[in-house]
Amino acid sequence: MDKGIFRAVKKDGTVYYRASLTYRGKHISLGSYRDAGQAHSAYEEGIRLLNDSSLSLKSYRETSSLSFEKWVCLLNFRDNGIYLGNPIYMGQQLFYYYLTPHHVLKFDLEDLFYYSSHKIMRRGNHYFVSDYGMQLTLTSRYGIKNYAVPGRDYCFRNGDPTDFRRENLQIHNIYHGVRKTVTKNGQHLYTVRIHIHGNYLVGRYATDVEAAIAYNKAIDILRNKGVTNNFLSNYVEDIAPSRYAEIYSSLPIAPGILNYPAISPNNQ
Known part of the structure; x- marks a missing residue:
C-alpha cells in the first residue's frame, strides 16, 4: 500500500x-x-x-x-x-469562508473560533449554521432578528451582502413590528404596526424602546379580545421592570386596536 x-x-x-x-x-x-x-x-x-x-x-x-x-x-x-476543519483562509484583520471557489463570506477575526467549529450552509441568499441541533441564521448572531427585512431593518454598509464584518452591518430596527420612519419635517419616529387579517397601526413613538413596548401592549389588548394569533412579543433589555410598567401604562394605542371587535370562543 x-x-x-x-x-x-x-x-x-x-x-x-x-x-x-x-x-x-x-x-x-x-x-x-x-x-x-x-x-x-x-x-x-x-x-x-x-x-x-x-x-x-x-x-x-x-x-x-x-x-x-x-x-x-x-x-x-x-x-x-x-489548521482549521472548515474552508477558512485567514487574511489581515479578517478571514474568508469559502462556500465555493466563487462564493466567499467575510468575517472579523474575532469570529474565527466560532466559524472554525460551525459549518455554514446556504439556502438561496440565506446562510445558516447548526448550533445545538438548531439551524440559526448568520444574521441572528449579530443581533438581527429572523423576521428582519434586509434594506429596511438592516443593511450592509458597503452594499456587499457577503461581508459579515461588524463594521459593515448596520441595524435599523431590532424589534418586531417596529419600523424607523422620517416625517416630512425630518423628525425621526418609530412606527408600529401589527398584522391581524391586514396591517393595523398601533402608533408612532419617539424611541424604539417605547415602540417595542407599545407593540407588546397591543398584543395584550388583542389577546384580551380573544385574538389567538401567534404574536411574538418584543424582549426589551436593560430596562427595570418598574420602568417598563411605567412606559407600558402611559403609551397611547391607536383606536383601531383599542376598538378591535372582541372574538367569542364560538366564533374562532
Whole structure:
C-alpha cells in the first residue's frame, strides 16, 4: 500500500481507501475514496499543495483529487500556520469562508473560533449554521432578528451582502413590528404596526424602546379580545421592570386596536 493510503471496510463489506498526511506534526485526513489510485492522487496533491508556494486558491480545478474545502484548509495551514476543519483562509484583520471557489463570506477575526467549529450552509441568499441541533441564521448572531427585512431593518454598509464584518452591518430596527420612519419635517419616529387579517397601526413613538413596548401592549389588548394569533412579543433589555410598567401604562394605542371587535370562543 502506498504511503498515506489506508484500506478500510464498511459495515456492509465494501472496501474503500482513506488518504491522510502529516505536516508540521499535524495528522490531516484528506478523505475517503473508492479505489487506491484516487486516494494516492489525493495524497500526492496534498503534499504538493503544502510544499509548492506557487499554488493558490486560484489553482484549484474541478478535476483536482482533493475537494475544494480541503484545498482551502491545507492552503490556510501552509500560509498561516493553523489548521482549521472548515474552508477558512485567514487574511489581515479578517478571514474568508469559502462556500465555493466563487462564493466567499467575510468575517472579523474575532469570529474565527466560532466559524472554525460551525459549518455554514446556504439556502438561496440565506446562510445558516447548526448550533445545538438548531439551524440559526448568520444574521441572528449579530443581533438581527429572523423576521428582519434586509434594506429596511438592516443593511450592509458597503452594499456587499457577503461581508459579515461588524463594521459593515448596520441595524435599523431590532424589534418586531417596529419600523424607523422620517416625517416630512425630518423628525425621526418609530412606527408600529401589527398584522391581524391586514396591517393595523398601533402608533408612532419617539424611541424604539417605547415602540417595542407599545407593540407588546397591543398584543395584550388583542389577546384580551380573544385574538389567538401567534404574536411574538418584543424582549426589551436593560430596562427595570418598574420602568417598563411605567412606559407600558402611559403609551397611547391607536383606536383601531383599542376598538378591535372582541372574538367569542364560538366564533374562532
